[in-house]
Amino acid sequence: MAGPRIEEQPLRIYFIPFLASGHMIPLCDIARFFSSRGHHATIITTPANAQILHPFLSDHFHIHTVPFPSQEVGLPDGIEIMSFANHTNPIKVFEGAMLLRGPMELFVEQNPPDCVVADFIFPWVDDLANKLHIPRFAFNGFPLFAVCAFYSFHANNNPVLDDDDDDSNSSYVIQDFPHHITMKASPPKDLLVVVEELQKTMFKSYGLIVNNFVELDGEEYIQHYEKTTGHKAWHLGPASLIHTTEKEKAERGQKSVVSMHECLRWLDSKKPNSVLYICFGSLCDFPDKQLYEIACGIEASGHGFIWVVSEKTGKEDESEEDKEKWLPKGFEERNKMKGIIIRGWAPQVLILGHVAVGAFLSHCGWNSTMEAVSEGVPMITWPIHSEQFFNEKLISAVRGIGVEVGAQVWNHAMGSRKREKLVGRDQIEKAVRRLMDDGEGEEIRMHAQEFGKKARQAVQQGGSSHNNLTALIDHLKRLRDHKSLHS
Ligand code: UDP
Numbered sequence: 001m002a003g004p005r006i007e008e009q010p011l012r013i014y015f016i017p018f019l020a021s022g023h024m025i026p027l028c029d030i031a032r033f034f035s036s037r038g039h040h041a042t043i044i045t046t047p048a049n050a051q052i053l054h055p056f057l058s059d060h061f062h063i064h065t066v067p068f069p070s071q072e073v074g075l076p077d078g079i080e081i082m083s084f085a086n087h088t089n090p091i092k093v094f095e096g097a098m099l100l101r102g103p104m105e106l107f108v109e110q111n112p113p114d115c116v117v118a119d120f121i122f123p124w125v126d127d128l129a130n131k132l133h134i135p136r137f138a139f140n141g142f143p144l145f146a147v148c149a150f151y152s153f154h155a156n157n158n159p160v161l162d163d164d165d166d167d168s169n170s171s172y173v174i175q176d177f178p179h180h181i182t183m184k185a186s187p188p189k190d191l192l193v194v195v196e197e198l199q200k201t202m203f204k205s206y207g208l209i210v211n212n213f214v215e216l217d218g219e220e221y222i223q224h225y226e227k228t229t230g231h232k233a234w235h236l237g238p239a240s241l242i243h244t245t246e247k248e249k250a251e252r253g254q255k256s257v258v259s260m261h262e263c264l265r266w267l268d269s270k271k272p273n274s275v276l277y278i279c280f281g282s283l284c285d286f287p288d289k290q291l292y293e294i295a296c297g298i299e300a301s302g303h304g305f306i307w308v309v310s311e312k313t314g315k316e317d318e319s320e321e322d323k324e325k326w327l328p329k330g331f332e333e334r335n336k337m338k339g340i341i342i343r344g345w346a347p348q349v350l351i352l353g354h355v356a357v358g359a360f361l362s363h364c365g366w367n368s369t370m371e372a373v374s375e376g377v378p379m380i381t382w383p384i385h386s387e388q389f390f391n392e393k394l395i396s397a398v399r400g401i402g403v404e405v406g407a408q409v410w411n412h413a414m415g416s417r418k419r420e421k422l423v424g425r426d427q428i429e430k431a432v433r434r435l436m437d438d439g440e441g442e443e444i445r446m447h448a449q450e451f452g453k454k455a456r457q458a459v460q461q462g463g464s465s466h467n468n469l470t471a472l473i474d475h476l477k478r479l480r481d482h483k484s485l486h487s
Pocket of ligand 1: 020021022023025193252253279281282283284333344345346347348349364365366367368371376
């Protein structure tokens with residue numbers, strides 16, 4: 001019997017995520033968008049990271065592993081991802097990731113796919129894709145808004161504020177940009193250099209896959225991007241919306257330290273919009289003094305909370321003396337009805353999806369932002385590193401779905417510049433009250449809920465991201481068929 005006509009055959013696409021939760025989680029979810037349409041998605045990663053993906057394996061969603069060079073970089077076995085749990089070693093994990101090129105290349109060359117989607121941190125995939133004559137798509141986990149902002153820095157020589165400038169009145173405007181955006185913090189120079197290099201290779205790729213939806217980034221940024229860079233962006237997100245059941249949401253990412261049932265039981269006992277969720281992603285490691293300010297700020301606001309701290313910070317069995325370095329005396333006892341502290345990995349998507357959660361105090365990591373937007377949860381923005389200060393502006397100044405806490409120190413994700421300027425308890429209390437007390441917050445909440453609706457529509461049949469995915473799949477099939485006809 002004859003096989004299916006070639007254009008009906010499923011595509012074979014390889015995904016090569018970088019070894020950090022903020023890169024790995026969304027790219028694997030995007031891979032599942034393709035596999036949910038019957039195409040074969042293969043994640044190429046290391047064994048410990050493969051474990052995290054096991055719950056989602058299916059006929060169309062595969063994993064190929066290559067060993068992580070633990071010995072070569074001097075890491076204990078099993079530490080293969082950057083996270084707050086092993087935060088002292090992000091550079092070693094990075095070095096290990098750079099050594100994966102050889103085994104990954106070998107696998108791809110021996111089993112060439114129809115297309116490869118790779119994190120922009122792996123620019124070598126460009127040469128490989130060219131050699132195999134297959135299209136390569138880049139992914140960096142930023143919204144297009146932030147990609148454009150970085151591009152503006154590179155193209156226009158935006159003024160960079162002095163690193164030691166403590167004058168809170170200093171500011172600059174992003175040049176040649178669709179909106180008038182005033183910034184009070186500028187990216188560290190070493191970050192600008194790295195991003196410029198990586199973006200250069202990214203622009204040589206066939207296109208950029210974006211974990212966002214057109215309505216949030218805005219048509220104006222898509223046009224601006226295409227006009228200034230000549231490159232095409234494909235908005236396919238929000239990626240987290242591939243997870244529809246509570247179980248799937250709870251199992252996404254690393255293993256949570258609290259059970260799904262425990263979490264839901266606690267949230268079910270709270271009134272709608274009464275709980276502030278606080279989490280600063282997988283890489284942030286605040287000093288004790290800063291945690292202390294957060295504790296004072298949330299307690300003074302009087303609102304309920306779920307506060308995620310790194311397991312390094314808050315071990316269950318820590319001494320009272322150690323605890324009092326980051327938590328005011330008697331804090332947990334006084335707040336035992338109002339709030340919980342999660343020490344380690346929390347089931348974030350599950351929590352954000354609960355009606356009791358009324359606001360999210362976040363570092364504006366793009367995944368956290370997408371997850372909050374998808375659930376219609378307004379944000380209190382506290383950017384720390386990478387592209388997060390640009391994300392803050394998209395959330396607060398452009399789309400009006402969050403308030404700024406007033407953070408001004410832009411660190412480097414890998415810790416090469418670590419400056420401490422505390423965000424004070426009063427700033428935190430004020431921002432929480434702005435959003436969660438009755439009043440001004442209502443309008444922001446309404447906007448957030450509207451964007452939540454748009455986010456969910458985007459990934460449904462006929463929505464912008466759903467249509468983009470269909471168009472991209474058709475495009476890739478045409479490329480593949482054209483190639484097979486001419487080879
Ligand atoms: N995350 C989580 N539980 C945690 C911490 C993080 O589920 O306790 C997830 C979060 O939902 C998001 C990702 O880890 O999907 C973090 O990515 P983001 O871009 O927000 O921040 P990064 O970790 O890259 O700074």
